[in-house]
Amino acid sequence: MSTILSIDTSTKSGSVALIRAGLVVGAQHYNIDKSHSSLLHVMIDELMKNTGTTLEELxxxxxxxxxxxxxxxxxxxxxxKGLCYALELPLIAVNTLEAMAYQVYRYSSQVDYLCPMIDARRMEVYAMVKNGSFETVQETEPVIVDEESFVTELADHQVVFFGDGAAKCQEVIQHPNASFVSEVYPSAVEVGLLGAKKYELGQFENVIDFEPFYLKEFRLATAKTSKK
Structure with missing residues (x-):
């Protein structure tokens, strides 16, 4: 019976959850932009206290x-990583988009395709496609959305789009097989539930070498200096 603390800070919203024996014991969410550094550890402490769990039980x-x-x-x-080092615990990594897809998959039936989207600015999104059996149809990739996006999937399947990247695509993707679900955000709950499955399979990361899955290189904009 595993007890797993799960964390999601992949977008402006953040959350933590405690999963025990594959069930959700507790979860806390916040939706305040640029607040991860100030709120994350506070939320972890509150979650552990509210669930009557100590870090040593993880x-x-x-x-x-x-x-x-x-x-x-x-x-x-x-x-x-800090918690894993301090407590000598294994680290489990879960794809953010897969966790979002699982959030809809858990409560949906007879869905052809699920397409979670994370806003990547302008008309670009990070997206993946899962089928009704939760198998990956399209791997995670950046997509520039236009009228031709997902035409192959939409030709023969009903596709449900969701996530903060889907809202800006709704006016562009007008195919009759496309539908859009609002208010779906990354959550530590699904990260923990999928993490529990990985725990049972022994699918752990190397804590020392592990890096986030950025998908695209980070670009730092520098201000131009005028010549005197």
Whole structure:
């Protein structure tokens, strides 16, 4: 019976959850932009107290590995690694988009395809496609959305789009087989539930070498200096 603390800081919203024996014991969420560094550890402490659990009772830490916000992912992974080092626990990584897809999959029936999307700015999103059996149809990749996006999947299947990247695509993807679900965000709950499955399979990360799944290189914009 594993007890897993899961963390998601992949977007501006953040969450932590405690999963025991494959069931959700407790979870806490916040949705305040640029607050991971100030709120994450506070939320972990509150979660442990509210569930009557000590850090020493944990068997593993599960982290949402990305894609997502560069800064958010760094903060979450750093916190997860710190706990793993201090408590000598294994680290489990879960794809953020897969966890989002699992969130819809858990409560849906007879769905052809699930397409979670994370906003990557302008008309680009990070996306993947899962089928009704939760098998991967399209691996995680950046997609520039236009009228031709997902035409192959939409030709013969009903596709449900969701996530903060889906809203801006709704006016562009007008295919009759496309539907959109709002209010679906990355959550540590699904990260933990999928993490529990990985724990049973012994699918752990190398804590020393593990890095977030950024998908794209981080670009730092520098201000131009005028010549005198």
């Amino acid at each position: 068997d593993a830490i599960a982290i949402s590995e990305g894609p997502g916000s560069y800064t958010g992912l760094r903060i979450g992974v750093s916190a997860a």
